[in-house]
Amino acid sequence: METLMTHATHNPFDLDTLLNRLRHAAKEPGAAKAVRGILEDAVADPAQVIAGDVLSIGPNAIHTVSCTSEEPCCGIHVYLGNLTQIKRSLFDTEAGTILPFTAENYHKLMRADAQARADQG
Numbered sequence: 001m002e003t004l005m006t007h008a009t010h011n012p013f014d015l016d017t018l019l020n021r022l023r024h025a026a027k028e029p030g031a032a033k034a035v036r037g038i039l040e041d042a043v044a045d046p047a048q049v050i051a052g053d054v055l056s057i058g059p060n061a062i063h064t065v066s067c068t069s070e071e072p073c074c075g076i077h078v079y080l081g082n083l084t085q086i087k088r089s090l091f092d093t094e095a096g097t098i099l100p101f102t103a104e105n106y107h108k109l110m111r112a113d114a115q116a117r118a119d120q121g
Contacts, residue, residue: 018062019089022098031096039091062091 018038025034039062049055057063067073079086088101090109094116099105 019098022091026096026098032094033096035091035096035098036093039093 021038022035025031025038028034065075090099090101090105091097092099092109092112094112099109
């Protein structure tokens with residue numbers, strides 16, 4: 001059975017304020033640590049989601065998803081509204097940078113993540 005670990009914010013803050021804090025932190029010395037700290041402070045407790053579960057998060061939520069099982073995991077994200085018109089960002093916690101959400105940037109981060117996992121094991 002697949003198990004996903006997700007961390008999601010539950011709108012305890014203003015999204016624009018959080019993004020501004022992240023942008024400012026990304027320019028500081030030690031940016032990766034500063035950005036990671038801001039994100040960790042902003043997330044709620046992790047939720048365990050198993051196959052068949054549905055997790056609903058609000059329109060201003062920031063979330064991460066990771067697979068905690070040995071088996072491959074698959075998740076379906078359903079967004080309401082015109083997704084191509086929504087300004088979205090990706091967060092590179094290793095580099096401490098905020099990137100525009102583009103297919104190119106997404107795949108770049110996924111390749112780096114896969115390489116890091118390969119290097120560890």
